[in-house]
Amino acid sequence: MKLIIAIIKPFKLEEVKEALSSIGIEGMTVTEVKGFGRQKGHTEIYRGSEYTVDFLPKVKIEIVVTDELVSKTVDAIVKAAKTGKIGDGKVFVVALEEAVRIRTDERGDAAV
Amino acid sequence: MKLWINPLPRVLKMTAILALLAISLPVFAQEAAPVADAVVAAAPATAPAIDPSAFSALRIGLDTVWVLVAGMLVFWMNAGFALVESGLCRSKNCVNILAKNFVVFALASTAFYVVGWDIMFGDGSAWFGRLAFFVQGADNSPALGHDYMSMNPFSTTEYSGVYSAINWTPVPLWAKFFFQLVFAGTAATIVSGAVAERIKFTSFIWFALILVAVIYPISGHWIWGGGILGSNNFRDFAGSTVVHSVGGWAALAGIIVLGPRLGKYKDGKVCPIPGHNMTSAALGVLILWLGWFGFNPGSTMAAMDGSAISYVLVNTNMGAVFGTIGATITAWVLLKKPDLSMILNGCLAGLVAITAPCAFVSIPSGCAIGFIAGVIAVLAVVVFDKLKLDDPVGALAVHLANGLFGTLALGLFYDNDVATSVAALPTGLSRAAQTLVQLKGMGLVALWVFPISLVVWYALKAMGGIRVKAEEEIEGLDIGEHGNEAYPDFTGAHK
Numbered sequence: 001m002k003l004i005i006a007i008i009k010p011f012k013l014e015e016v017k018e019a020l021s022s023i024g025i026e027g028m029t030v031t032e033v034k035g036f037g038r039q040k041g042h043t044e045i046y047r048g049s050e051y052t053v054d055f056l057p058k059v060k061i062e063i064v065v066t067d068e069l070v071s072k073t074v075d076a077i078v079k080a081a082k083t084g085k086i087g088d089g090k091v092f093v094v095a096l097e098e099a100v101r102i103r104t105d106e107r108g109d110a111a112v
Numbered sequence: 113m114k115l116w117i118n119p120l121p122r123v124l125k126m127t128a129i130l131a132l133l134a135i136s137l138p139v140f141a142q143e144a145a146p147v148a149d150a151v152v153a154a155a156p157a158t159a160p161a162i163d164p165s166a167f168s169a170l171r172i173g174l175d176t177v178w179v180l181v182a183g184m185l186v187f188w189m190n191a192g193f194a195l196v197e198s199g200l201c202r203s204k205n206c207v208n209i210l211a212k213n214f215v216v217f218a219l220a221s222t223a224f225y226v227v228g229w230d231i232m233f234g235d236g237s238a239w240f241g242r243l244a245f246f247v248q249g250a251d252n253s254p255a256l257g258h259d260y261m262s263m264n265p266f267s268t269t270e271y272s273g274v275y276s277a278i279n280w281t282p283v284p285l286w287a288k289f290f291f292q293l294v295f296a297g298t299a300a301t302i303v304s305g306a307v308a309e310r311i312k313f314t315s316f317i318w319f320a321l322i323l324v325a326v327i328y329p330i331s332g333h334w335i336w337g338g339g340i341l342g343s344n345n346f347r348d349f350a351g352s353t354v355v356h357s358v359g360g361w362a363a364l365a366g367i368i369v370l371g372p373r374l375g376k377y378k379d380g381k382v383c384p385i386p387g388h389n390m391t392s393a394a395l396g397v398l399i400l401w402l403g404w405f406g407f408n409p410g411s412t413m414a415a416m417d418g419s420a421i422s423y424v425l426v427n428t429n430m431g432a433v434f435g436t437i438g439a440t441i442t443a444w445v446l447l448k449k450p451d452l453s454m455i456l457n458g459c460l461a462g463l464v465a466i467t468a469p470c471a472f473v474s475i476p477s478g479c480a481i482g483f484i485a486g487v488i489a490v491l492a493v494v495v496f497d498k499l500k501l502d503d504p505v506g507a508l509a510v511h512l513a514n515g516l517f518g519t520l521a522l523g524l525f526y527d528n529d530v531a532t533s534v535a536a537l538p539t540g541l542s543r544a545a546q547t548l549v550q551l552k553g554m555g556l557v558a559l560w561v562f563p564i565s566l567v568v569w570y571a572l573k574a575m576g577g578i579r580v581k582a583e584e585e586i587e588g589l590d591i592g593e594h595g596n597e598a599y600p601d602f603t604g605a606h607k
Binding site: 044045046047048049050051 | 381382383384385386446447448449451453454490493494497506
């Protein structure tokens, strides 16, 4: 089991979700987040004074998949979320110890 | 400051129309009900019987409805101020700002009812009305003052009472009182936005009470209550000075005594603190714009034949329109982008600036005044920030800077023909002379309101402080002052 964390541009969420659905991913958790990488922030003006906005809005997707699905999932996300411009985001893959489906108390791959 | 004067020809015209109507009435009656023939026949071609008291009541009724509806529009400006101010501040202080805007009208009403009205409009000296309470003075309104009797050809009542400064309008006393009350409330609301996000709730309550009970009615008496300025050719149709610059001076004093919000100025640089809801701010300005159609046209305090209120309404609208345009262009050129908060301030600036001159200048002049006001608003926001006078909503740029400019503009663009036909208060002075009179009046009001406001703020500060603790300011005044949050998360409200 692996936890896949993807940080993407917010407007790409719909495409990524569809790409994941088409390869059989049945669930995901999505959060609105803010952050920056090499893209850095941008400046805004309010009432005549400039200020820097370092943290830009992004969407974080968390998905847990069985080991055999990992590379397929990552490929789907990268393909759907890519614009080629700076700020497209990142995908992280993390080893996962346990998963539990609360309703049935199933454990491990069965709970994913 | 608004005289109910009707040129004689208009009166004659109206009498003629009414006479024609009276004559033609039997014709309609005949067509509708032939059985009335006998009655009609009994009314020969002699002069038609007009019951003057019935026409007088009708006319007073129409004037009163206009004054009350206009007053209700001005009352609704409280909603506009609440939305503008809360929108331009942070969400952690939203409840506090709304609470201040809500109670301020209750406080202003109380103060103006208890003592403010009598100080402002009671017969007294050139400097002070009468020290009396609860609007108890003798008054036989609806009636017209001796000098204005000819203006209502049907009126049978001549004014006698102690509020003779406002006997030029034919409406009942409580209509006069309500209309003036909502103006007093506006002056107090101006202060609320300027001192937002750091003032103690109790300090604001005390200041608002004192402002409306004493400070506002005294300078108001000088201008609208038969005092020193109004009787010396100073003109302010609907309150650029009486309401807006008075509120502005009081706000400036508050800002100086309070100091800026934490984190606004760091190492000599301005660190902007963006507002949390521009939707609310924009809606608030639209409500204020609508409210101003009561504020200025209502200041005729009579509907008359409709020409004066129509003129004033269009001039008011042009002030807002060109204030918006002026601020948009200025922000775009000077600050690179047409900042919405500046556009909103520019619209209000145009409205504030046209408030004094709307019945004294031509419509093109009104457009010019609005445009200049919009430019001034943007520049003033930047300048006040450079001076480290932290004004979260731009109240100084809008109400003080443009209250002053509007009062001055009345002189700079003065048109004696408009002053005669619309305001019915011509001074006959040249533009230069009128401008000088306006300047003197602005100076006198400033010399009264600004120092006395400083004294009151410092006194409140000495009696327990006017500023919340730093920890409370960081956490937000909503929880510290009120124990509420505007947008609670993870609570039962979301189950």
